[in-house]
Amino acid sequence: MNTLLLQTISNPDVNIRAILPETIVAVTGIIVMLYDSFVPKQRNVTTAISLIGLAISAFFLISMWTGTPQVSWNGMITNDNLRMSFSIVALLTTAATILISAVWIERENVPAGEYHALLMFATFGMMFMASGSDLVIMFLGLETLSIATYVMAGLRKSDLKSNESAMKYFILGSFASAFLLYGMALIYGATGSTNIAGIAAKIGDPNFPALLLIGGAMLIIGFGFKVAMVPFHVWTPDVYEGAPTPVTAFMAVGSKAAAFASFLRVFVLGFPVGVAGSSLAADYLHESWITALAVMAMLTMIVGNVAAIVQNNVKRMLAYSSIAHAGYALVGFIGAGVAKTPEARDAAIAAVAFYMLTYAITNLGAFAIVTLLGQKNDRRTEFEDYNGIGFKSPVLAFTLSLFMLSLFGLPLTAGFMGKVLVFRPALEAANPLLTIVVIVAVLGSAISAYYYLRLVVVMFFRERTTDWLAPKIPATVAAVLIITVIGVLYFGLFSNDVIDKFSKTTAPAQAVQIK
Amino acid sequence: MDFINENLLTILILLPVFGALFTLGHAIYWKHERDLKWLTLIFTVINFLVSLFLLGSQTASSSGFFFEKNIPWIKAINTNYHVGVDGLSLWLVLLTTFIMPIAVVSTWNAVEKRHTAFYVFLLLLESAMIGVFVSLDLLVFYLFFEASLVPMFFLIGVWGGENRIYSAVKFFIFTALGSLLMLVAIIALYYLYATAMQGAGTFDYVLLAAAMKAGKLPIAAQTASILFWAFALAFSIKVPLFPFHTWLPDAHTDAPTAGSVILAAVLLKMGTYGLMRFNFVFFPDASRDYAFIFITLAIIGIIYGALVAMVQPDIKRLVAYSSVAHMGFVILGMFSFTEYGMQGALYQMLNHGISTGALFLLVGFLYERRHTRQITDFGGISNVMPIYATIFVITTMSSIGLPFLNGFVGEFLIMIGMWNSTVLGISGGTNWNYVATMIAGTGVIFAAVYMLWMVQRVFFGKVTNPKNKGLKDLSWRELGLIAPLLFLMVYMGVYPKPFLERSRAAVVAIQERVMGQAGGTVEKSVTAPKAKN
Structure with missing residues (x-):
């Protein structure tokens, strides 16, 4: 591509290998759908097909993990650690969700084929949100994910709450998507590119600096909605409470992680500071989004933690806790934004990815137990329903306690390592605002002890007055619990390898390849 | 032998964990709940015996620590599994391993439900407590510091008294809040080190302390005082220093006997240990500057604890408040920054562990017999339980600080140390060290008042309550426990002497670090101070 002519008419840089994991997931979704329409009501078969598809996808994904950032599809797809780590989280979340759902599908008698197909498409969307390095691809991924989750939230068709949840999520979600798209359009107007690297290259000298700022603000609204950042969080508790529990798990973990992947890529890599020959606009934009996110991160942690205290429903409590956790992840995010060197930036991004991984593992385990203990129509999710079950079903109760302590961030659990890693980059910046953010995060964690412990307290310290039969733990849930418990302890004790894998790059700066 | 000596501390930490797993496996497989206490006892006794190796002669490593072990743990954040003991931590580790078998036997017949979980938590707690005292990596220290909360939380919450849920949650949240702020300070130190060294940061205590001592890690005075307070708050809550003490009476009252014993004997010491180990060494200037605050709060704690203890109707609560007063003495001695004061403080930590631990045990014996702890329910107990009464009085005397008993040595050293201290200085024509010592001294008198008054009401006079007539005196198990x-x-x-001698080098090193060369109060010629001259 050494002449201008060749450049302009060069064929698209097709590289199927680069999007193979995504393709496999999408194909699996189609197979599941087709299979279901010819041989309906084969829950176990569709479960197996989906899991195999995810496994193959994971295999190819890991085989691509070289540590060297590669750009393909004319800069639309970037294969770097950010993509890898968040895609792994996405695949893991979906696999766990499928296993958790088995018990629920049986209880509620929902059409499993559709559900599994939808989950596959949602995963496809999540993975594109992680790998896309172009606003258009990100938006595509986001919409694929969102539409699938809107439907899944309303899967319990006869239940009013589930309907309410789906409707709320759909209306507010479309609204947020509109903001996001408008923001993207404005960014394009300012920089003339939808490619992240292109935006970053042009940001020092934008066409209309004002567009950049308005566009950035709108992107924050759009992404903020998806990650449940205050003040764009109001949908979360209702939607999480009303949606079927496994779907709640999927939304709380998967959607959030995927949104963080795009959010990180756009802001940290797309709106950097100190670009050569930069005008004031780039620095001003950088400063603005850092300040805005810092303030919102504090609000997110305060609102999430304080509101969680007064909840009487476990799912709602977990919803507010997921808001708080978005706040903690934002601390690392901002740390990545203010990092002074590319290495520090990559380490901070890896920290956020690791945080999402630990959060995913812990939360999926907790939701598995909540699903198992729930009855038809997801009743039995109030705190009182957990009264005194501790010694009646010690395995479930101690496991759930472990997850609660990990969410709180107790040392020796994954949650602690995650928190240490995300607080680190923010403190490294030695910036007064960020130090305050970290202190708010720490105080928020202290507050969170109350509501996480509350579940432990009702399970172990209270006596049960009514009869309660410990549920049998089916093999699928047992598998999830074993994996998540091992994960929580493993990441708490030996997180070294994973962090290494997430942050090490063999070639530091990413190659810029713009049409 | 070599293997044991090389990995001694790791064995001490891991043996109880192994014991917990073994106990759990045994309970699941055999379902004999009776065996569990024996198993737990065996594991704690073995751990105590192994810990005696600590007393064997060993050469210290260059950093002044014995039995050191340093293995990389998480390279990404440069944290190492670094453990070691010195004179400061040696006795506290031994106190822990010594008190654990006693705590286990104290619950011989007291645990009525959920035996498996009870013993598993006890063993996990032991491991976490030892970990706190031996870790030389700040992150590992923090980890054990927090990890010790969970077993205690369960011990209080499941096997505790009436208000157990409130007390357990209060205990957890108070301590967690403090320690989270410490975590921020720990991470901040990591970056200060990274900036100063132009390289990777570290959580290593030895490296940080050496860099600070050599002046290679300059910390602005303002930053240093913020970090000082972040550490100090976590430890003050744990001690507990007035006004952070409110969790203690609740936790003590509602904890089962074993829990109270461990709480008093070991958990509170984590706070004072932390202050000495980290605050004094890392922030000597701030420690000196703010010493007056700690001394004032310690004195308030001494007097306030004593006055509140005086009016408690519940024996256990009375002992709990006496803990507040005693820990006030420890803080006072530490912040005198004299060798006598600090040695006395360390000694008093051990004394408090032994005497107050014994008092909680004795209260537990009485509670098991009568299921009440109200002073008014008793009276004339010495007529029906003479041996018990004798032992109780001796323990009381030890707690008050009668000469020839341990409490006296500690309190006496602390008083001398405070009297000779220069940390408060002279202003307005008043030597405030004398004032502080004199006010604190009245605390000893108050201690005598509340303890003896309680003893009088419980043990002497006629048996007024007919329910007390048939009380049995101590059994052989209980005697063996208290002996x-x-x-x-x-x-x-x-x-x-043997105790003070072992701790002297470490304590003097910290004292010199705080007071610098111009301390003036270091009397190098004095060997281990003797109590009675």
Whole structure:
């Protein structure tokens, strides 16, 4: 591509290998759908097909993990650690969700084929949100994910709450998507590119600096909605409470992680500071989004933690806790934004990815137990329903306690390592605002002890007055619990390898390849 | 032998964990709940015996620590599994391993439900407590510091008294809040080190302390005082220093006997240990500057604890408030920054562990018999339980600080240390060290008042309550339990030299670090101070 002519008419840089994991997931979704329409009501078969598809996808994904950032599809797809780590989280979340759902599908008698197909498409969307390095691809991924989750939230068709949840999520979600798209359009107007690297290259000298700022603000609204950042969080508790529990798990973990992947890529890599020959606009934009996110991160942690205290429903409590956790992840995010060197930036991004991984593992385990203990129509999710079950079903109760302590961030659990890693980059910046953010995060964690412990307290310290039969733990849930418990302890004790894998790059700066 | 000596601390930490797993496996497989206490006892006794190796002669490494072990743990954040003991932590580790078998036997018949979980938590707690005292990596220290909360939380919450849920949650949240702020300070130190060294940061205590001592890690005064307070708050809550003490009476009252014993004997020491180990060494200037605050709060704690203890209707609560007063003495001695004061403080930590631990045990014996702890329910107990009464009085005396018993040595050293201290200085024509010592001294008198008054009301006079008539005196198990504690009370009161000698080097090093060369109060010629001259 050494002449201008060749450049302009060069064929698209097709590289199927680069999007193979995504393709496999999408194909699996189609197979599941087709299979279901010819041989309906084969829950176990569709479960197996989906899991195999995810496994193959994971295999190819890991085989691509070289540590060297590669750009393909004319800069639309970037294969770097950010993509890898968040895609792994996405695949893991979906696999766990499928296993958790088995018990629920049986209880509620929902059409499993559709559900599994939808989950596959949602995963496809999540993975594109992680790998896309172009606003258009990100938006595509986001919409694929969102539409699938809107439907899944309303899967319990006869239940009013589930309907309410789906409707709320759909209306507010479309609204947020509109903001996001408008923001993207404005960014394009300012920089003339939808490619992240292109935006970053042009940001020092934008066409209309004002567009950049308005566009950035709108992107924050759009992404903020998806990650449940205050003040764009109001949908979360209702939607999480009303949606079927496994779907709640999927939304709380998967959607959030995927949104963080795009959010990180756009802001940290797309709106950097100190670009050569930069005008004031780039620095001003950088400063603005850092300040805005810092303030919102504090609000997110305060609102999430304080509101969680007064909840009487476990799912709602977990919803507010997921808001708080978005706040903690934002601390690392901002740390990545203010990092002074590319290495520090990559380490901070890896920290956020690791945080999402630990959060995913812990939360999926907790939701598995909540699903198992729930009855038809997801009743039995109030705190009182957990009264005194501790010694009646010690395995479930101690496991759930472990997850609660990990969410709180107790040392020796994954949650602690995650928190240490995300607080680190923010403190490294030695910036007064960020130090305050970290202190708010720490105080928020202290507050969170109350509501996480509350579940432990009702399970172990209270006596049960009514009869309660410990549920049998089916093999699928047992598998999830074993994996998540091992994960929580493993990441708490030996997180070294994973962090290494997430942050090490063999070639530091990413190659810029713009049409 | 070599293997044991090389990995001694790791064995001490892991043995209880192994014991917990073994106990759990045994309970699941055999379902004999009766065996569990024996198993737990065996594991704690083995751990105590192994811990005696600590007393063997060993050469210190260059950093002044014995039995050091340093293995990389998480390279990404440069944290190492670094453990070691010195004179400061040695006795606290031994105190822990010594008190654990006693705590286990104290619950011999007291645990009525959920035996498996109870013993598993006890063993996990032991491991976390030892971990706190031996870790030389700040992150590992923090980890054990927090990890010790969970077993205690369960011990109080499941096997506790009436208000157990409130007390357990209060205990957890108070301590967690403080320690989270410490975590921020720990991470901040990591970056200060990274900036100063132009390289990777570290959580290593030895490296940080050496860099600070050599002046290679300059910390602005303002930053240093913020970090000082972040550490100090976590430890002050744990001690607990007035006004952070409110969790203690609740936790003590509602904890089962074993829990109270461990809480008093070991958990509170984590706070004072932390202050000495981290605050003094990392922030000597701030420690000196703010010493007056700690001394004031310690004195308030001494007087306030004593006054509140006086009016408690519940024996256990009375002992709990006496803990507040005693820990006030420890803080006072530490912040005198004299060798006597600090040695006395360390000694008083051990004394408090032994005497107050014994008091909680004794209260537990009485509670098991009568299921009440109200002073008004008793009276004339010495007529029906003479041996018990004798032992109780001796323990009381030890707690008050009668000469020839351990409490006296500690309090006396603390008083001398405070009297000679220069940390408060002279202003307005008043030597405030004298004032502080004199006010604190009245605390000893108050201690005598509340303890003896309680003893009088419980043990002497006629048996007024008919329910007390048939009370049995101590069984052989209970006697065997209290005997080692009694022996130590006397031994440590008569011959403190071996204890003080071992801790001297470490304490003096910290003292010199705080006061610098111009301390003036270091009397190098004095060997281990003797209590009675």
